[in-house]
Amino acid sequence: MTTSYPKSVLLRENGPREGFQALAAVHPTETKLELIDALAQTGVRSIEVTSFVRADRIPQLADAEELVARLTPRTGVRYTALYLNERGLERALASTTLEVGGFFLLAASEAFLKHNQNRTLDQALAELATMAELFAARNLPFEQLMISTCFGDEYQGRIECEAVLAIVAQAFQRLNGALPAEVTFADTTGWGNPEAVRRLISEFRSRHPGVEPGLHLHDTRGTGMANVLSGLQCGVERFDASVAGLGGCPFAPGAAGNVPTEDVAFLCEELGIHTGVNLEKYIHCATLAEKLVGVPLPGKLKQGGLLKVRS
Amino acid sequence: MTTSYPKSVLLRENGPREGFQALAAVHPTETKLELIDALAQTGVRSIEVTSFVRADRIPQLADAEELVARLTPRTGVRYTALYLNERGLERALASTTLEVGGFFLLAASEAFLKHNQNRTLDQALAELATMAELFAARNLPFEQLMISTCFGDEYQGRIECEAVLAIVAQAFQRLNGALPAEVTFADTTGWGNPEAVRRLISEFRSRHPGVEPGLHLHDTRGTGMANVLSGLQCGVERFDASVAGLGGCPFAPGAAGNVPTEDVAFLCEELGIHTGVNLEKYIHCATLAEKLVGVPLPGKLKQGGLLKVRS
Numbered sequence: 001m002t003t004s005y006p007k008s009v010l011l012r013e014n015g016p017r018e019g020f021q022a023l024a025a026v027h028p029t030e031t032k033l034e035l036i037d038a039l040a041q042t043g044v045r046s047i048e049v050t051s052f053v054r055a056d057r058i059p060q061l062a063d064a065e066e067l068v069a070r071l072t073p074r075t076g077v078r079y080t081a082l083y084l085n086e087r088g089l090e091r092a093l094a095s096t097t098l099e100v101g102g103f104f105l106l107a108a109s110e111a112f113l114k115h116n117q118n119r120t121l122d123q124a125l126a127e128l129a130t131m132a133e134l135f136a137a138r139n140l141p142f143e144q145l146m147i148s149t150c151f152g153d154e155y156q157g158r159i160e161c162e163a164v165l166a167i168v169a170q171a172f173q174r175l176n177g178a179l180p181a182e183v184t185f186a187d188t189t190g191w192g193n194p195e196a197v198r199r200l201i202s203e204f205r206s207r208h209p210g211v212e213p214g215l216h217l218h219d220t221r222g223t224g225m226a227n228v229l230s231g232l233q234c235g236v237e238r239f240d241a242s243v244a245g246l247g248g249c250p251f252a253p254g255a256a257g258n259v260p261t262e263d264v265a266f267l268c269e270e271l272g273i274h275t276g277v278n279l280e281k282y283i284h285c286a287t288l289a290e291k292l293v294g295v296p297l298p299g300k301l302k303q304g305g306l307l308k309v310r311s
Numbered sequence: 312m313t314t315s316y317p318k319s320v321l322l323r324e325n326g327p328r329e330g331f332q333a334l335a336a337v338h339p340t341e342t343k344l345e346l347i348d349a350l351a352q353t354g355v356r357s358i359e360v361t362s363f364v365r366a367d368r369i370p371q372l373a374d375a376e377e378l379v380a381r382l383t384p385r386t387g388v389r390y391t392a393l394y395l396n397e398r399g400l401e402r403a404l405a406s407t408t409l410e411v412g413g414f415f416l417l418a419a420s421e422a423f424l425k426h427n428q429n430r431t432l433d434q435a436l437a438e439l440a441t442m443a444e445l446f447a448a449r450n451l452p453f454e455q456l457m458i459s460t461c462f463g464d465e466y467q468g469r470i471e472c473e474a475v476l477a478i479v480a481q482a483f484q485r486l487n488g489a490l491p492a493e494v495t496f497a498d499t500t501g502w503g504n505p506e507a508v509r510r511l512i513s514e515f516r517s518r519h520p521g522v523e524p525g526l527h528l529h530d531t532r533g534t535g536m537a538n539v540l541s542g543l544q545c546g547v548e549r550f551d552a553s554v555a556g557l558g559g560c561p562f563a564p565g566a567a568g569n570v571p572t573e574d575v576a577f578l579c580e581e582l583g584i585h586t587g588v589n590l591e592k593y594i595h596c597a598t599l600a601e602k603l604v605g606v607p608l609p610g611k612l613k614q615g616g617l618l619k620v621r622s
Contacts, residue, residue, distance in 0.1 A: 152618065154619060154620060154621050155620070155621060156620070157618075157620040158618070190611075190615050191618060193578065193581035193582060194540055194578075194582065195581075195582055195583075196581075219611060220611065220614075220615035221574065221577055221611050221612045221615040221616075221618075222536055222571060222573075222574025222575075222577060222578065222610065222611035222612055222615075223536065223574075223577070223578050223581065224536075224611075225533055225534065225535075225536045225537045226536045226537050226539065226540040226578055228537065229505055229537040229540055229541070230540070256611060256614065256615060260533060262533075263532065263533025263534075264533075266532055266533060266534070267504065267505075267533065267534050267537055270504035270506075270507075270534065271504060271505065271506055272506075296607055298609065298611070299533065300501075300530060300531065300532050300533035300535075300567060300609075301532045301533055303531075303567065304501050304531035304532040304533075304567060305532075307463065307468075307469070307502060307532075308465060309465060309466070309467070309468040310465050310466060
């Protein structure tokens with residue numbers, strides 16, 4: 001194994017979407033906007049602010065339209081929202097504050113796909129082709145194909161690298177060469193480990209050199225930051241993360257939030273990898289997130305603080 | 312960089328000492344014994360149960376003698392206690408339940424040494440020589456030389472690899488060839504990062520091939536598990552850790568506990584590295600620790616649970 005840290009990474013802040021979706025309480029739009037606007041002033045370049053899903057399934061995000069309408073534009077910050085189908089895409093496109101790109105969510109675990117999106121892999125692949133045509137018709141760049149449960153899940157158990165890459169290959173075949181800019185590998189419920197990350201990223205890289213790999217890691221079992229390190233060692237340049245570690249998946253019991261953005265940024269900066277993020281301001285956001293949701297959040301840097309010498 | 316994971320690792324459980332020392336409340340001996348005895352049934356081979364320090368400085372551990380007298384011997388488990396000077400060593404040796412080895416604590420940050428142990432580096436090195444003679448006279452193997460604040464601290468700032476190795480060299484010179492079996496590098500207040508760990512371990516290895524390196528890592532800023540991974544990638548076989556991440560240093564404000572033992576064990580097992588630890592039983596201990604101290608503890612595995620397929 002050779003280590004090839006990237007020079008810089010793109011951190012995508014997922015906290016507002018991941019967090020407010022996962023919490024039992026429905027938080028006021030005002031609260032979400034307060035956190036989002038604080039995040040928008042940290043230097044982070046991309047913030048996923050909500051998800052256009054059905055309000056009856058996730059009432060926590062029923063205010064999606066109101067929220068995006070009230071976002072404060074900030075220089076250098078891209079606001080995005082998750083969507084899972086054509087209806088969601090139309091809702092996203094109706095906003096003037098979001099920057100919408102082509103996105104599609106697959107799963108490596110077909111059982112997970114059935115459970116969460118009520119479709120088979122074949123159905124999902126067919127829908128991928130339809131959505132890709134829609135992106136083309138709308139002149140939207142196909143930015144991200146995300147594959148959830150990339151290392152396994154509680155329905156199907158451990159999922160090997162080759163099985164994930166077979167799904168990627170099937171997906172790419174359906175796209176007739178109109179490939180996404182990035183394939184984002186998501187460890188949805190913490191089945192990943194650093195060696196599995198290394199294998200998947202290296203194999204993907206060697207087979208699809210023109211497509212960027214990204215990582216979306218949850219820290220369910222304490223391996224999150226080690227998995228981030230493994231991704232960095234493989235040169236991965238795009239990471240989803242969540243302020244203070246806010247979040248979890250409402251459909252995956254016991255699931256934890258994403259790796260904490262400020263902890264990932266600190267790790268990167270310590271390794272000489274540029275993030276563009278102001279750590280002091282991010283710590284402020286992590287503390288704010290904890291205050292707003294009223295429960296202790298896992299991020300460590302907000303407690304430990306920056307490296308400072310006593311004067 | 313080449314990765315050379317060890318086949319197996321020795322995990323030393325530090326939770327009872329680190330944890331009950333750091334908590335504001337003084338916990339009853341009974342509580343400590345309950346946790347220690349649960350830990351002693353997990354397959355972990357070494358448990359640091361207390362520290363022989365002055366009761367007026369750390370009243371939380373004033374029951375050290377009573378505690379060690381009441382330990383239940385368990386096959387395959389070694390009970391140890393921390394000591395920092397001759398008086399502490401004598402107290403440890405007076406017990407029949409502890410297995411006492413030669414141990415000495417230095418610091419890479421002289422300012423930290425002055426603050427916590429009220430001595431200069433020269434004084435500490437002189438005491439090292441005296442203690443080593445005592446070990447020899449007592450027929451105690453010199454097991455561990457621990458160097459705290461190996462990557463920096465709030466008094467002195469960042470500490471480079473060469474400065475740490477210069478202290479190791481001075482220490483070894485005082486010992487006239489009677490070297491310790493292990494040098495344990497301690498990241499006392501979370502100034503370490505994976506590259507700093509790699510540099511220190513690799514350089515130490517190349518200069519002192521006959522002495523084992525060990526790691527004692529605190530997770531103050533979210534880099535703990537990434538630092539563990541870096542140590543494992545360098546082949547380190549000895550790690551201190553603390554059940555559920557219990558702990559922190561009472562003299563270092565904002566300091567966090569050690570990396571959680573069960574999370575480290577899970578990471579190791581996922582990487583195919585044998586720990587000898589029963590993860591299910593360790594999760595039980597982590598949950599017990601949280602219940603006993605009555606505050607949320609950072610370990611993740613106790614929440615996320617083992618990798619299991621739904622039946």
